[in-house]
Amino acid sequence: MVKVKLSITVDEDLIKWLDLQIKKKKYANRSHGFEYSLTQLKNNQ
Numbered sequence: 760m761v762k763v764k765l766s767i768t769v770d771e772d773l774i775k776w777l778d779l780q781i782k783k784k785k786y787a788n789r790s791h792g793f794e795y796s797l798t799q800l801k802n803n804q
Contacts, residue, residue: 767793 777792786792 774789777786777789780786780792781788786795
């Protein structure tokens, strides 16, 4: 799978939440968190 770099603007509260999940080791990094979330959204439609 080819990865594509992109830039997005996200609400500060969401980033704080995501960073907390990263500290808890739920996600490896922000990219992983976003990719996981988008995959879940895609699979649930």
